[in-house]
Amino acid sequence: MEDKRLELKLPAPVVGPLLEYLLPLARETGEGALAFDPDLKAIEADFRDDWRNDLANQSQDDQTRFAAIFDTEEFRKEGIAEFGPEDCEPLLRAASALRLKLRTRKLGALADSALENGEIDFARLNKEEQTAITAYMLLASLQEIVIRHLDPSEDE
Amino acid sequence: MSVAAPKTTKKTSTRKKAAPKPTTPWLVVVCNDPVNLMSYVVLVFKKVLGFTEAKARKHMLEVHKKGRSVVWTGERERAEAYAHTLQTWQLAAHIERSGDGR
Numbered sequence: 001m002e003d004k005r006l007e008l009k010l011p012a013p014v015v016g017p018l019l020e021y022l023l024p025l026a027r028e029t030g031e032g033a034l035a036f037d038p039d040l041k042a043i044e045a046d047f048r049d050d051w052r053n054d055l056a057n058q059s060q061d062d063q064t065r066f067a068a069i070f071d072t073e074e075f076r077k078e079g080i081a082e083f084g085p086e087d088c089e090p091l092l093r094a095a096s097a098l099r100l101k102l103r104t105r106k107l108g109a110l111a112d113s114a115l116e117n118g119e120i121d122f123a124r125l126n127k128e129e130q131t132a133i134t135a136y137m138l139l140a141s142l143q144e145i146v147i148r149h150l151d152p153s154e155d156e
Numbered sequence: 157m158s159v160a161a162p163k164t165t166k167k168t169s170t171r172k173k174a175a176p177k178p179t180t181p182w183l184v185v186v187c188n189d190p191v192n193l194m195s196y197v198v199l200v201f202k203k204v205l206g207f208t209e210a211k212a213r214k215h216m217l218e219v220h221k222k223g224r225s226v227v228w229t230g231e232r233e234r235a236e237a238y239a240h241t242l243q244t245w246q247l248a249a250h251i252e253r254s255g256d257g258r
Contacts, residue, residue, distance in 0.1 A: 035246055036189075036246065036248065038243050038250070039187075039248070039249075039250035040250070041250065042182075042250065042251045042252050042253070042256075043236065043251070051240065054240070055240070055243055055244060058244045059244070059246075089203075092196065092199075092245075093244065093245055093246060096191070096192055096196060096245070096246035097246050099191050099192075100189075100191050100246055103190070103191050112190035113190075115190045115191070116190045140193060143193055143195075143196055144193065144195065147193075147195050147196060147199050150199065151199060151202075
């Protein structure tokens with residue numbers, strides 16, 4: 001892994017509103033931090049609550065780190081976020097959790113195939129869905145940048 | 157002088173040592189979801205399971221095309237640990253006993 005710091009520069013007028021949209025999702029706590037319902041059918045019943053709590057805590061930590069990196073004056077004004085190698089994995093997991101939350105809570109009307117293939121008719125979405133899909137795509141771009149940083153051989 | 161050999165009192169056990177019970181292996185299964193990027197899934201497989209790039213891609217494509225892939229097989233405790241870690245990476249992983257395919 002590269003150990004240099006990574007600087008992300010995005011157009012501030014675009015990311016400002018998206019940040020306001022994503023931060024409340026990223027700051028959810030407890031069960032709210034869980035982005036999906038884990039399949040625990042084969043896990044012993046006595047152990048399931050601990051398992052879920054542990055997942056929720058881990059996910060909350062990742063999303064809190066995400067919020068801390070982007071909720072800065074510099075990012076709001078200049079669109080610049082800087083983070084180190086130790087932030088890369090939490091950021092990736094947080095971006096994945098936030099995308100899953102957006103998918104289940106805001107983009108439920110879209111077909112899986114449309115999301116997977118990126119075949120989305122933006123004009124047919126309502127305002128809320130437009131914001132959600134833009135945030136969803138921004139998070140994917142962020143993940144791609146971080147993945148290329150972590151693993152330069154990854155070239156998709 | 158000859159000495160009579162002492163009578164042996166040692167009992168010869170006819171019971172064979174019990175063979176270890178064959179334990180049914182546990183599977184770690186990852187199911188498809190429409191959200192996580194292919195490149196992300198490949199990275200997670202490499203990091204969590206120690207897969208090579210080629211093996212990670214093979215399993216990622218299996219998840220994508222067939223809906224699921226068995227990414228690890230073995231004892232329950234380790235299967236649980238892998239499934240839990242994959243879930244912290246937001247992948248739809250679970251464990252199941254071999255032969256219990258859903």
